[in-house]
Structure formats: C-alpha cells, structure tokens
Amino acid sequence: MNLALNLVVKIVVSLWILAAICYYLPSKKQYLKTFAVIFSFSAIIFLCLYIVQLWMTLERPPLRTKGETRLLYATLVPLIALIIHLRLKTYWFAIYGQLMASVFLITNLIHPDYFDMTLMPALQSYWFVPHVIIYMIAYALLASTLMYAVRGFYLHKKGENLRFLLIRADVLVYLGFSLATFGITFGALWAKEAWGSYWAWDPKETWALVSWLCYLTYIHFRYRFPNKQYSALWFLIICFILLLIGWLGVDYMPSARQSMHSY
C-alpha cells in the first residue's frame, strides 16, 4: 500500500483528536484513558510506517531536508510525550506533544519540501543517520520542556508552586542536553571526515552551539537558584527559541549564504 502524505496527516491528526476527546471526557471510566493511549500510539505507528515507506521510495534516509526532519520530529515529540505521560500520569503532556506535532505535520502539508531523492556526496556517511536522529530526539526532549514552561506559566498564574513541574522539566533538559552533546560531537567528528575540520564556525554550527550553551547555562542557573521558578520558565522559553533559530531560522539570516548546512 502506498501511503500519501495528506492521508497520513488526516488519519494521524484525527487519531490525536480522538485521543484528546477520550482524555477529557467527563467520565471516570478507566477504559477511555486506555483508548486514548491506543489512539495516540496508533498515530505514531502510522507516522513510523510512513517514514519507512519514504526511506524505501527515496532510497536514502528521509533525514535530509527540513520537511523530513519536521516529519521525524512530529513522530518523536508525541512518542516522548506519550512515554512521559505513561510514566508520570500527566495527561496534559501527551496532548501538548500531539498539538505541537500536528502543527509540524500541517506545515509539511503546506510546504512538503522533501521527496528529492538525491543525496549529495558529503551526506553519504555513516555519521548521517546517528547525527540527525540523536539531534531530533534531543530536540524532541527539549521541546517537551517548552510544554512544561507553558504549563508553568498557567500554574504560576493560578498561584501554584512550580517546584515539581520544574524538576520534571530539568530531567528532560538533562536528557535532551546530553543527547544534544552527542549530536554536536558526532557532527564535529563527521565534519572532520568530510571537510577536514571538526569545527568551522558555519552559521548552523554556531547556532547549535548557542542553543547548547544556553541550555548549559540553564542547568547552572537552576543549580544555583532552584527557587527562582518564574525566571526558570522564561529561561526555558529563550532556550527553545534559540534552538528553533538554530534548526529552522538560520536560512533566513544574513549569514545564511555562508552556510554549508542549507537544506
């Protein structure tokens, strides 16, 4: 069977809407919550199948263009959100994740900037898949911290203490930051093999470093000021904005014409 993107998006988003309805139905029936998990999980399976199909038709890993990374991201964010939901019983978390992923999927419907089958020689490396996948998992984890930040502002307004929320966000920052360290280092080792230097201050590299350093500063800030909860929320938002700039925004900067990473 050949899955078409718009069909996949329709099915996936519908499943997520169904899941959200099941979560929030004013009923105490436990099986509704189980249904919600099944719907959410099925949507992720659909996306995985679509990625596998894309890999086979393109005859290369679908990780090259922005559209392709958005697709992977839209699969990983709800997956991580679902795992966190199952571990911590935070129902809202999975919904936020799916909402974020839906935005990315719909962006892909409007701008399907993928499907180009060529892979230029520099990308034909065994580093390609681990570098991109690790980065996407890291981005998905760090995106989850944004969901905590948004939730945090809401709870702060209600006058609730954010201690436990921020501890959970910190766990995700630690995991995401560590994986981003792997991503950036794998990128450096790959660059040495492909271009002769492990670091060339390419705008994409520079922005990856900026967001990495910003999360690093966040970790130190939280360690030093565990009680500055409101500032920590803002810190998370800024970190995520810098991360998005590094991922999607570099192409629109004056420095972009010097980037070897434009795709």
Add this chain to the structure above:
Amino acid sequence: MPFGYAPTFILIIGFVLVGFALEIATGSNGFPKPIAPLNLSLIVIYFLILISLNFVKSFRKYINWLSSITMAVSSAIVYIILIAIAGFLPQGGGDNLLQKIGFTHMISSWPYVFSLLFVCTALFYTILKKLMRFKVKYIGFLLRHIGFFIILFFGSLSVGNIEKYNIELFIDSPTHQGFYFDKLRANEIPEFPDQKLIKRNVSLPFSLEMKRFEIDNYPSEILFYDSLGFPVKTKLKKEAGFVGIDKTFNFKDWEITVKKYLESATPRKDDFIPYEIDCDHPAFLSAAYLKAKNVRTKEEKEGWVTCGNVRSNTPDITRMLMRLQYYFPATYLDIGEYSVTIGQPGKKRFASFITMQNEEGKKIEKIVEVNKPFKYKSWYLYQTNCHFRLLAPKSNEPLRVSTLQAVRDPWLKVVYIGFFMLLAGSIHLIWSVRKFPKGQKK
C-alpha cells in the same frame, strides 16, 4: 565571594568593550593567530599564572569567585551573545563599522578572546577546586568540565597550527605542490586593485599523481513549467522523480511516458545519440524522448527534451568560454499551457584514484572520495572538488581537475580526547537523572 552577578557582568562586559576598542586601535586585524611556539608559551604562561595564583592566600576569595556559578553563568551569557553575533552576521569580509569593531571576524576578534578567557578561567578553577577535593562521585562532573575545557582552550589555540593546503590534480601529472590563500602583506605589491588575498604555494612532503577520476550521477528528474516559465511544484517526485525508460508521470490532465532516456547524450541532427562523458563535463547533456497524452481531449504530443548543459560549478570565465564551444540550451515539450523537461542530474559520488610517493620513494595507491579521506602519517587528504578547465586556447579538450585538500592538525588528538571526555561525562549526566526527586504524581 567578592562580587555578585551585576559586578561580574559589568567586569566581563568591560573587558569585552576594551576588546572592541583594541579592535579599532589595531586596525581591525583581530587577535594574532597563535602560531607555535607562541601558542605553546601562551599555554604554559596561562597555566603557571592560574596555578600559582591558586596558592596566594589573599587571592583565594577571587578564586572562589572565578570558580563560582555566578562567573560560569555570566561569562557564558556574554560568550553566547558574541557567538550569536558571529552566527547572525556574515563573517570574513566587509568594510564598514561592523568590520571595524570586529563583528565580521568575531571568532578571531579581541572581545571574543577576552570573553573566551573568562569562560576558560572559570572552567579551569572549577576543575582545580574539584580535583583538590577529589571524590569518586565527581568523576562525571570532571569528565564534562575537563572535556569542555580541552575543546575550548586547546581547540582555540590550535587554530594557528592547522595546515590546510589545496592540491590540484590533473590526470597522469604528479605534483608535490599545494597552495593556500593568504592575506596580502604590507611589503607586497597587489596584482590588481583591491587585492586582499594572495595565492601562496607550498611544497608538500609527498607527491601525488591522479591515475583516474570517477564520477557518478543521479538520473535526471522530470520538471514542469507554467506558461511564464516558473517551475510548477508537483507531488510526482515523492513516488518517482527520476526519469527512467517506460516510466509514466501524471501531471494535470496529461500522462507523460518516457520512451527513450539517454543519461549522457549528444545532439545529432534532430535526434540524440549516446555520448559517454562525465556529468560535470561542459558538453554533458541528458536527453529524453517523451510522449504526452491528454487523458481528457486525447491530444498527443511527443519529442526530445534535454536539460541543457550550462553548468554552474566551473569558474565564470571558463564557463563563458565553454558555453561558446558547447552551449546547448534546455529544450521543452509543450503540453497545453504547461511544458515539461528534465533537470540537470546531481552528482552522486566522485573519487580520485591517486598514487602517493612519500619522501622515502615508497608508492601508495589509494582512492580518495568525499567522506572517505586518506590518512597518511599526520596528514589527511580530502576530496573537495572537481571540475573541467580550459587551460589554453589551443587545447581542444577541457582538462579534468580534481581538487584535494591536505590537512594537518597537530592538536587533533588532544581535542579528540576532550570530545570523548565530554561524551563520557554526558553518559554520566543521563545516568544521574535517576537521582532526581520523583515529585508528586498528578
């Protein structure tokens, strides 16, 4: 601790401002590249000063401040701002105010060096403090911090020692000459007005001879254009963008079938015949014979289409000469208000088959291709580029040029140790997450 956040920030920003002033005062040349033995002496002096200060009792409170999180956060934020500027503005040129204060060569500018020095010093004293009260549980912390320190400090100081030379190879023509582009020195006469860079040759400790060059390409992709000549995006590429014999593409009301496909072709009267040449050769042309049928009106059209052969990866002047000699335009098949053609194929792989002869006269045969460098002693040889060149008017055939890059970085192993320490520390960080308080289940 002598200073809180505000004074720490003010102090670092003060140094950065001094850096900007130094940039203007030194004619915007940036921090001089630390070349050996200068960088070695700088490292020794830096470590000696920092370690001896550690034993000066009256300086202890300043060391506590330098190794504090206050310093770590403040210096990191200033550092982040400076590199964000480097990531935002194009680097390496310009002749305006931004260039005068170092914004266009941020990574080698004085303010950057000052801010880096603060980050490194903070890291150094943090590491020293932990080492002096070493406990096994500090291992992860130390791996991360030492790893990052090594990468930042030694990576930055090694810049002046990295040797990077381009080598142009022609078939069966051995050479031991590399070249690089350098800034024009004050006593040198420019060859043309506004010349900033000059090509300098170097003799390499080995000679290279290219025996053969191979280049593979992807097939062409089917392309559609509207009546104004703008490309029409289709969803066709998803299933199969590549042109192949007997492949059918559906576009609007049209069904387009590829009857013949010549990946490398040459025109012969109204026809095309196969012509085996490399895909980056100026005469390279892909051609396809397409048959289009309108499923609604049953209208039929057929004919040859080609991608044309104006390539963009050769230098301008050469391209101009080549165009005159080889120029063949792209051709289209009109289908109603649209037209269809095939695109220029992309490069898939290119490789130089080289023979290296070292100083002892020993010959080594190797294939160098992108992502597969050839390592010889401390040198790495990379395949960086390839093109055709018309060297002299009397040469009828364009000359195949393969560009390799020879790179030697004596500090590479040191920096790699830093990378692996940082990775080991990150694994520890992932592991440490289990110690976090579980929190309320809600």
